[in-house]
Amino acid sequence: MAFGDSPKSPSFKKDRRGWNAAWERDLASVYGSSIEISFATRKSIPSVISGMPTRYYEMLLADSHVGSLQTMTSQICILQRDLTRKASRRFAEDDFESHWKTRCSAKEREEFVLEGLVRACDASPDFEDHRKWCPELTLNRLNHNSGQGFIDLLKKLSLQDIDKVPDDIKILPNVVYDKINALPPNPHPGLVVAKKSCDCGRMYLLTMVVWNILLAFYDESETYGLVKGQREDREELARFQKLAGKEVDVKRVAGEVAANRKLAERHCTSCGLPASKAGVDTLLSCKRCKDIDRLVFYCSKKCQTADWKTGRPPHKTICGKEGAIRDAFFAPKEAAEPAPQDDDSDSDFYGTPSPGYTRSPALLHQLSLLKEHPQLDYVFVRPHPHPDHGVGVQDPLGKMFFKLCFKRAACEHSPREVCKMFQQLEPSARGAPGYGVQLLKKQLMKEFGVDVDVAMKECWPDKTG
Ligand SMILES: [Zn+2]
Numbered sequence: 001m002a003f004g005d006s007p008k009s010p011s012f013k014k015d016r017r018g019w020n021a022a023w024e025r026d027l028a029s030v031y032g033s034s035i036e037i038s039f040a041t042r043k044s045i046p047s048v049i050s051g052m053p054t055r056y057y058e059m060l061l062a063d064s065h066v067g068s069l070q071t072m073t074s075q076i077c078i079l080q081r082d083l084t085r086k087a088s089r090r091f092a093e094d095d096f097e098s099h100w101k102t103r104c105s106a107k108e109r110e111e112f113v114l115e116g117l118v119r120a121c122d123a124s125p126d127f128e129d130h131r132k133w134c135p136e137l138t139l140n141r142l143n144h145n146s147g148q149g150f151i152d153l154l155k156k157l158s159l160q161d162i163d164k165v166p167d168d169i170k171i172l173p174n175v176v177y178d179k180i181n182a183l184p185p186n187p188h189p190g191l192v193v194a195k196k197s198c199d200c201g202r203m204y205l206l207t208m209v210v211w212n213i214l215l216a217f218y219d220e221s222e223t224y225g226l227v228k229g230q231r232e233d234r235e236e237l238a239r240f241q242k243l244a245g246k247e248v249d250v251k252r253v254a255g256e257v258a259a260n261r262k263l264a265e266r267h268c269t270s271c272g273l274p275a276s277k278a279g280v281d282t283l284l285s286c287k288r289c290k291d292i293d294r295l296v297f298y299c300s301k302k303c304q305t306a307d308w309k310t311g312r313p314p315h316k317t318i319c320g321k322e323g324a325i326r327d328a329f330f331a332p333k334e335a336a337e338p339a340p341q342d343d344d345s346d347s348d349f350y351g352t353p354s355p356g357y358t359r360s361p362a363l364l365h366q367l368s369l370l371k372e373h374p375q376l377d378y379v380f381v382r383p384h385p386h387p388d389h390g391v392g393v394q395d396p397l398g399k400m401f402f403k404l405c406f407k408r409a410a411c412e413h414s415p416r417e418v419c420k421m422f423q424q425l426e427p428s429a430r431g432a433p434g435y436g437v438q439l440l441k442k443q444l445m446k447e448f449g450v451d452v453d454v455a456m457k458e459c460w461p462d463k464t465g
């Protein structure tokens with residue numbers, strides 16, 4: 001069987017371990033089976049997306065196809081933001097990392113991983129197929145080093161801004177995948193769309209699986225409603241089947257797309273919610289777009305207005321215009337305006353991390369708490385069910401000093417600043433009921449990766465002797 005032929009037998013509905021083993025064998029033939037992902041063979045693997053008939057690339061440029069891709073992109077962006085939010089809370093409040101790594105046996109972790117894989121692949125008929133682009137998703141790789149493999153993947157998928165849906169999906173590089181799907185110089189525009197499709201499929205499944213493993217671990221379930229894609233042109237598909245011959249099973253793909261559409265709920269184009277979650281009976285559709293057979297829905301006037309001006313692309317630029325989505329896809333991206341560096345505004349106070357420094361999920365959670373409560377300088381996060389305890393430094397000079405240390409520590413790895421923060425927070429931690437100095441040390445460790453006891457000795461060797 002050729003690499004990536006899906007679905008696998010036995011199906012995950014009948015025998016999830018057998019199903020997973022079949023996938024892992026297939027993945028190993030291309031990505032190898034060691035923890036480090038590498039080419040298994042010395043054979044060079046031809047690009048999967050290039051070398052198709054030009055007619056195929058032209059088909060991919062259809063407005064309906066690019067439109068579906070844009071919808072999918074928005075949905076992944078929202079999911080990545082939601083995953084970041086959920087994960088950062090779990091890291092900060094429940095110490096997820098140590099629960100996952102120490103309180104769970106390898107066998108238990110495997111069960112959570114399998115559950116996450118099955119839930120994600122069950123979400124949509126075409127999801128299983130994306131697994132061929134996700135070598136990270138094997139039991140060994142995720143379970144590696146007492147479950148560190150999963151923690152690393154989760155952290156890599158997390159965004160650095162917990163409050164904002166990003167403008168584009170966060171892509172995870174992979175040495176083999178990137179080589180197989182590399183674009184040639186001066187690619188056909190359809191090839192660019194094909195590449196983006198593969199990237200989306202890979203990132204969607206990776207994020208969905210990680211999201212579902214996290215949920216399964218906490219015995220939660222939350223279905224991520226699928227977005228209803230745009231209609232595919234059946235005649236086009238039939239014409240293409242003739243052209244592509246046996247190489248591509250167009251019928252199967254078309255069948256999956258149709259089944260997917262049946263299952264999928266309509267979502268608000270702007271906020272990504274289905275009617276049930278947005279708290280309305282039905283979504284409003286855009287009439288002018290409907291006339292050209294494009295599906296655009298909104299849950300509220302507010303979302304409609306927002307999408308009109310700031311959608312991806314802004315709805316006013318594409319409304320009722322055929323081919324406009326494709327044009328927007330290829331339009332040169334406007335140079336992103338540099339975020340205003342306004343030190344007076346509290347929301348931007350903690351700035352952007354230096355290149356190479358990644359904020360931990362627990363730190364992101366802390367920053368979002370501070371954003372919610374701008375009068376506070378720090379929040380002691382206490383284990384459930386105790387409420388969190390806010391700290392405000394009283395004297396103005398001390399406050400300035402504390403904020404400066406915090407800002408530095410939130411932008412680059414700086415044990416010294418974390419120690420200064422600790423010294424200022426220590427008295428409050430002592431006095432906070434159900435908290436204490438040990439929990440403060442633990443919290444700083446989770447947030448900044450700094451062991452205060454060690455760092456104190458390194459920064460001030462004389463004092464601690
Ligand atoms: Zn909405």
Ligand SMILES: [Zn+2]
Nearest residue numbers: 286289319320
């Ligand atoms: Zn419209």
